[in-house]
Amino acid sequence: MTEDVEEGSEAKKNDVLTFKVPGRILDLSGLEAEFRAISAACGKVLTAEIAARVCTKSGTHLIKLVSPRTDGDHAVLRVDAEGENAKQQLLPSVNAPDIPFAKILFRPLEVTGYPTKSVIQHVMYSDDISEIVLRAFTSVFGADVLKSIRSVILGPPPEILKLSHGEFPIIFIPSPDGGDLQITPVSPAAAFMDIKEVSGLYFQKQVKDAPRVPRGRWHKQAVSSKPQNISGAIGGQRFRFLAEMPRGLAQYDAELYRYVNGGSFPRWRDPDVAVWVMRYADLIDRDKEYNNQDTRAGLDRLADRLINDALAFTEEIVREAASMANAHDIAVESLEKSPRPATVLLRRSWQKDGFDRARLVLGGAHFDYREKQIRKDV
Structure with a gap:
């Protein structure tokens, strides 16, 4: 069962149109109604062109996390880790006007008895209910929109053809063909969100007579006054921590x-x-x-x-x-x-x-x- 979004209710709108898991438990029969609530919360029409633009600028690695001066057309990578069973998580890196549309595609859907997944994840990694979910999505947003999503997400990833001259670290390694390769390490965008989850335990308040709360040398740093410049799915603060290598053995x-x-x-x-x-x-x-x-x-x-x-x-x-x-x-x-x-x-x-x-x-x-x-x- 779902609830319709009340007109002018910002709290309701944020509950429906969000990158976070909203806690709105659904059954399969309520999917179409939920997508209509999501569309109403967006208040704008999701076209095939917009869907393609959002998907094109969604990746496993967001180059803007390294340098905010990165060109928007060369800002994302989609990398599949070979030999791993873990599913790769995409995050959007779109301009501010497209964030509401990104929330439609990346909104987590909590269906009773099944893993919580977004429309993008159902397209990438189908399961027993993916056909039902995508059929409900099509009934609200149109078959041309789903076709556009599949074409981009399941197609070849965008190529990075240039980097800004700014903050990119550079490492040289030997090339199998002789000479050196210049590489630039980039962390998965999901790591940004995962570190917030991992570090949360270290910032808990110590309760008297309770087990000792673990501490560490952590530091919070604001990413930007407008975090949507990197990704609407990333908010809050960047975490830094100091990891020291153990002393070398004699x-x-x-x-x-x-x-x-x-x-x-x-x-x-x-x-x-x-x-x-x-x-x-x-x-x-x-x-x-x-x-x-x-x-x-x-x-x-x-x-x-x-x-x-x-x-x-x-x-x-x-x-x-x-x-x-x-x-x-x-x-x-x-x-x-x-x-x-x-x-x-x-x-x-x-x-x-x-x-x-x-x-x-x-x-x-x-x-x-x-x-x-x-x-x-x-």
Whole structure:
């Protein structure tokens, strides 16, 4: 059931002719009467030409939200997000005289038992009652108007051929064909309305003894004294908020986090280790030419020191990784097996020819023997 619009009643008119959900619950038999009430509230004739103009200037992205100096004929985009099930929301960006006509096409219709949708949405995304809704619309506004809407909305989107020289951000990215692409990021117009809904919770008043109201660093800024210059469907204030990135992890913490989540074992970054490995390599070379009980004992001590320090490092990593895994409900058994001392010692930056020399001595028979002896004694 619907109510007719009383002559001269602004409150009634705004209830019927609106971009907002009006709370006028309808059944299918009352659709034609509701469209007649909408037409009476508009007070002007919606022609096919006007309908085409409104649809042409309706899009998912409104360029005027970036720069109000945008040419009106190059002000909207209609972008379908590939691979997404979500339906794209159009908003009109028309001149002030056309706003009442835009309200006719974008007026939400609340039909009992069905999703709330406008005529534009019924054209774009038909459902079980779309044919009934559009038939009722045609009986009031004419078949030529519906044909005009379908032609524009279901046809190719308008092209943006020029931008104003003002406030557009510019980003350069590599082109697959070589060189660079110049792009200008633009947010969906629906995001403007969605942020108002999301942020509303943060502006609620705190009631005594009630759950604490979440707060944030939000700021309200008036868009324009005439918001219809952007879209009649957008009113009120623009919201700004500050989002801060979490502090970056220190290198050790980042490597430990990657390891816990399936990455490689962290590197042992003590710069002195490379110096001691090279000293060990020098002693190995000398041992080939001259050795006695004292030089052999010194060689063993240096190898043992490298092995024990590497084992201590791996034990520390495994212990901290297990603690982090438990905190994040990750199975400890999924962690990569801790590497042998030789691998721990080698995984670092080396000077010229240093890596080959280190790999030779750390993979040699003496180092392998000392590792077996240490593990046997543990």
